[in-house]
Amino acid sequence: MLERGEVANSWRSERWDSLRLLTPNWQSRLPGLSYDGPDPDGYMTIGEVTEFIERFAAVSRAPVRTGTNVTSVRRAGDGYRVTTSHGEFRCQAVVIASGACNQPAVPKFTDAIPESVEQLTPFDYRDPAKLPDGGVLVVGASATGVQLAAEVRRSGRPVTLSVGEHVRLPRTYRGRDVLWWMDASGVWDQRYDEVDDLTRARRLPSPQLVGTPDRTTLDLNALAAMGVQLIGRWAAVRDGRALFSGGLRNVFSLADLKMARLLDTFDEWARTHGRDAEVGPPERLPPTNVPESTRLQLDLGSGEIRSIVWATGFRPEYGWLDVPVVDPRSQLRHDGGVVDSPGMYALGLPVLRRRKSTFIYGIEDDAREVIDLLTRYLAARRRS
Amino acid sequence: MTTVANGVNVQALLDAREVLKGAPEAAQFTWRASSTWQDGVHSTTTIQNYFGLGEEQSHKRESVFDADHPETFAATDNGITPIEYLLVGLASCLTAGVASVAQNRGIQLRSVTSTVEGSHDIRGILGVDSEVRNGFSGIKVTFTIDADASKQDIEALVAQSQKRSAVFDALTNPTDVTVEVA
Numbered sequence: 001m002l003e004r005g006e007v008a009n010s011w012r013s014e015r016w017d018s019l020r021l022l023t024p025n026w027q028s029r030l031p032g033l034s035y036d037g038p039d040p041d042g043y044m045t046i047g048e049v050t051e052f053i054e055r056f057a058a059v060s061r062a063p064v065r066t067g068t069n070v071t072s073v074r075r076a077g078d079g080y081r082v083t084t085s086h087g088e089f090r091c092q093a094v095v096i097a098s099g100a101c102n103q104p105a106v107p108k109f110t111d112a113i114p115e116s117v118e119q120l121t122p123f124d125y126r127d128p129a130k131l132p133d134g135g136v137l138v139v140g141a142s143a144t145g146v147q148l149a150a151e152v153r154r155s156g157r158p159v160t161l162s163v164g165e166h167v168r169l170p171r172t173y174r175g176r177d178v179l180w181w182m183d184a185s186g187v188w189d190q191r192y193d194e195v196d197d198l199t200r201a202r203r204l205p206s207p208q209l210v211g212t213p214d215r216t217t218l219d220l221n222a223l224a225a226m227g228v229q230l231i232g233r234w235a236a237v238r239d240g241r242a243l244f245s246g247g248l249r250n251v252f253s254l255a256d257l258k259m260a261r262l263l264d265t266f267d268e269w270a271r272t273h274g275r276d277a278e279v280g281p282p283e284r285l286p287p288t289n290v291p292e293s294t295r296l297q298l299d300l301g302s303g304e305i306r307s308i309v310w311a312t313g314f315r316p317e318y319g320w321l322d323v324p325v326v327d328p329r330s331q332l333r334h335d336g337g338v339v340d341s342p343g344m345y346a347l348g349l350p351v352l353r354r355r356k357s358t359f360i361y362g363i364e365d366d367a368r369e370v371i372d373l374l375t376r377y378l379a380a381r382r383r384s
Numbered sequence: 385m386t387t388v389a390n391g392v393n394v395q396a397l398l399d400a401r402e403v404l405k406g407a408p409e410a411a412q413f414t415w416r417a418s419s420t421w422q423d424g425v426h427s428t429t430t431i432q433n434y435f436g437l438g439e440e441q442s443h444k445r446e447s448v449f450d451a452d453h454p455e456t457f458a459a460t461d462n463g464i465t466p467i468e469y470l471l472v473g474l475a476s477c478l479t480a481g482v483a484s485v486a487q488n489r490g491i492q493l494r495s496v497t498s499t500v501e502g503s504h505d506i507r508g509i510l511g512v513d514s515e516v517r518n519g520f521s522g523i524k525v526t527f528t529i530d531a532d533a534s535k536q537d538i539e540a541l542v543a544q545s546q547k548r549s550a551v552f553d554a555l556t557n558p559t560d561v562t563v564e565v566a
Contacts, residue, residue: 165547235557246556250546257540 001062002084004069008053010099011046017127018151019046020211021360022143024177029361030056041177043211074322078381079343092381093343093374096321096332100349100358101314107139110310112237114300118307122148125309128155134306135159137242137298139234141166142205145311146218150210152309153226160298160305161223162244164233167207168255168288171217173266175280178209185269187262188356189365192336195351202331202350205313220252220288231295242298242305252288259285316349337370343377345370392487410437426452426462467520471500473551478525481545491537494530501525523555 003009021028026040028049033056044052057064065086072083073094082089104121113119118132122144125131128151138149141163153159169178182188195201210218220230232245267282269275298305318326323341325333333340336353347367348358356362404411413436419429432446450463457465464472475498486493502523508516529538546552 232556238558243558247546247552250543250552253539253543254547257536257543260536261540 001064002068002070002082002089003064003066004085006066007057007064008050010101011050011053014101014123015046016122016125016148017046019147020044021049022206022209022211023179023359023361024211027179027183027359027361028052029364031060031364032056033059041215042213070320072320072322075341080323092378093345095370095374096339096344096346097348098316098318100316102317103315104310105313105315106310107234107312109237112240113242113308114240116303117300117305119310120307121310122314128152128157131155131157131309132306133157135304136307136309137162137305138309138311140164140205140311140313141208141220142311142313143207143209145309146208146220146223147210148309148311149223149228150218150226153223153228158229159227160229160231161220162231162234163220163248163251164245165205165251166220166255167205168219168259169207169209169217169262170219170259170283170285171209171215173263174270174283177215181266181269183356184275185266187265188354188359188362190355192351192353192357195355198351201355204350219285221286224289224291229295230291231298237300240299240301242300244294244296244298246294246296248294249290252290256285256287337366338373343374345374388487388490388492390483390487390491390493392484394484394487397484398488412436422462423460424452425457425459426450467502467504470520470551470555471502471523474523474525474549474555475500477549477551478527478542478545481549482527482529482541485541485544485548486531486533489537489541491541492532494532496527496529496531498525498527 006012020043022043024040025035025037025042025044028035028044033052035052056062067086069085070082071085072081074081074083076090079090079092080094082091082094104123106121110119120131125148131152135158136152137160138145138152139162141149141161145161149159149161171178173181192198192201208219210216216222224230230248232248233251234242235245236243263282263284270279315330316332318330318332323344325340325344327333332346332349334346334349334352337346337349339346346352347370348363350358352358353366353369354362357366413434415431415434417429417431419427421427427450429449429451430446431443431449433440433442435441449469451466451469452462453459453465454461479496479498482496483493500523502520504520505516507513508518527542529541531538531541533541
């Protein structure tokens with residue numbers, strides 16, 4: 001196992017200070033290691049996640065070579081040659097587990113933004129105190145965007161949140177964590193070959209959730225109540241002005257409708273599986289409030305906005321992968337973790353084999369199946 | 385799903401989607417209109433040819449559109465005002481979307497009507513107040529749909545139609561426009 005930094009490296013070095021897992025503690029489990037602390041319904045801090053993964057490295061006795069940066073993987077004979085900062089390896093099979101969030105993804109027009117406005121990505125952001133005083137424009141309303149917008153607003157700064165398509169979820173539903181429902185009702189076990197539109201499922205933004213001890217819902221209504229100004233998707237910069245979409249109402253409708261359908265499936269599952277008695281009564285959330293007027297432009301030179309936080313997602317980075325298995329959108333071409341090159345496999349990508357593939361406890365089923373395919377590949381080669 | 389007949393060949397659209405995934409160049413279309421000044425603020429615009437799927441294409445017949453201003457603008461009213469054509473475009477695009485999405489989702493439509501209202505402060509175009517924009521200050525579309533579906537499913541049709549609408553996008557997002565003198 002090659003690790004460019006330390007065990008749990010990206011958790012240590014590429015996350016902001018206040019981040020907690022979105023999944024409750026009882027869901028944080030890996031083969032042979034479960035949460036055994038006093039608060040199964042709580043959410044781990046970054047420090048706790050780091051410790052948890054360190055413990056797993058010890059419990060599983062994983063042969064991790066830390067500080068070993070992979071600079072190239074290329075086909076060599078009937079296997080691969082792996083070049084690292086600590087020498088070369090030859091191997092018959094490779095499992096790519098470098099994740100989907102290696103680089104923040106930002107729009108193309110960032111160069112057109114005046115230098116007087118400071119720009120940060122979630123890799124740079126640590127806490128609001130390090131932002132300049134004055135207005136902050138947070139771009140993107142998935143988990144990262146809503147969490148940072150709330151935190152920055154609480155620091156007293158005026159916050160504007162640019163909202164495109166998003167996934168709205170309540171933190172708890174009928175008295176249970178919404179992720180309990182995802183797990184129990186089988187939504188998260190849905191396999192990649194059963195999903196209607198797999199490309200879309202794999203590109204789905206993270207849900208508007210935050211892991212806080214009081215288990216509050218952090219949807220757009222909650223942010224608006226805190227005084228966060230909601231505006232449409234950032235479309236372009238023209239003459240120093242940011243231009244935003246006038247389609248805000250429809251992204252609200254899409255998210256509200258999608259959430260209602262998901263809650264319907266939870267209710268249906270509870271009813272047909274005789275679970276109604278153990279949970280609270282069905283709930284329906286109010287629709288997302290449309291602001292009376294939405295701004296379509298912001299003058300970036302006026303001083304109203306002093307900094308921009310890009311919460312516009314992440315992308316994988318495969319510059320080191322000298323095998324033609326990356327598509328034009330920089331995504332790995334694979335079928336359920338079987339990469340389109342002999343003996344090459346992947347783990348830990350969105351909906352790799354199940355909807356839960358990118359959650360800590362989602363890796364176990366995927367890993368078992370992918371490693372089974374890998375060992376069969378190696379056995380077949382030995383026979384031939 | 386096979387019993388639903390909204391008259392949209394969804395299979396052809398889904399097939400095209402698959403083919404164009406691997407052939408982005410064939411997906412590049414150019415729509416064209418040619419306009420001629422008549423008199424006053426009256427003009428006629430004709431549309432017949434366009435480019436797509438890698439070659440010149442043609443509508444079955446030429447369409448001619450008169451645009452003018454109404455008598456309240458001291459004009460001859462030989463046709464609707466140019467900004468009203470945007471309402472035609474938006475309503476027809478969203479309606480086409482509703483029919484297509486309904487077909488794809490197996491929802492039988494019985495009737496789909498809509499009203500589109502564009503609010504317009506004409507002090508902008510008259511140069512009365514430079515703070516007022518020339519275009520619409522807002523557009524409101526109201527659909528009335530009778531279909532074999534729940535209210536929620538009908539709302540989802542309309543939402544998905546906006547999500548995939550060319551005209552909704554063109555009106556809600558900025559477009560780079562070049563105007564030249566030949």
